Amino acid sequence: SRRTAWTARYEEDTSTTSQVQLERQLISLVDAFGEPIVDPTSGANIAIPVNTATITDEVFVRRLFQGSVSARGRRTTASLNIFAERRxxxxSGDEETVYGISANASRRLSPRTNLSASTSWQESEARATGLDSTRWDVGFAVNHRLGRDLSGTLNYLHVEQDSGAGGSDYSENRFTVGLDLLF
Incomplete structure (x- = not known):
């Protein structure tokens, strides 16, 4: 229907680990209607980083699948996105797998106020090193237009990462408050 859209994409190519690091391997989030999912605080497109479990400069074959479903109502939009990548x-003959899922929803509470929530989960596995890592985050934001050229945003983000090796584990809670003035 016009309010729901499904997308799927598969690509296969060759690359090098150095090139992946240069490109930062970000997967941009767009809803199935082709519209970018925008961070209400910064106004920038939201992108999910894809971790590289190993760092060696060699050529690999990359196979990437992405899929999403998005729904749009009068005041609410939501999307569910998945990806899986095998290198x-x-x-060396090594293999690396990265896969994840994310969900986003936003609701216009009033003509001047929007509420959004997002969550994502990502798993990385490297066969040769045995290193696995898991990253999970959840975030909420409220954006309110205070005047014609002034808006305020309150954000909360919680991130958990378990690297399996112990050295890169972390947990983060972040609150941010922002005022945006257009002139």
Whole structure:
């Protein structure tokens, strides 16, 4: 229907680990209607980083699948996104798998106030090193237009990362408050 859209994409190519690091491997979030999912605080498109579990400069075959479903109502939009990526290294024979899921929803509470929530989960597995890592986050934001050229935003973000090795584990709680003035 016009209010729901499904998308799926598969690509296969070759790359190098150095190129992946240069590109920062961000997967931009767009809803199935082709519209970017925007961070209400910064106004920038939301992108999910894809972690690279190993760092060796060699050629690999990359297979990436992405899928999403999005729904749009009069005051609410929501999307569910999945991805899975497998990298097969040509010289060493190693394999690396990264996969994840994210969900986003936003609701216009009034003509001047929007509420949004998002969550994502990502798992990385490297066969050769045995290193697995899991990253999970959840966030909420309220944006209110205070005047014609002034808006305020309150954000909360919680992030958990478990690297399996112990050295890169962390937990973060972040509150941010912002005022945006257009002139």
């Amino acid at each position: 097969e290294f040509q010289l």
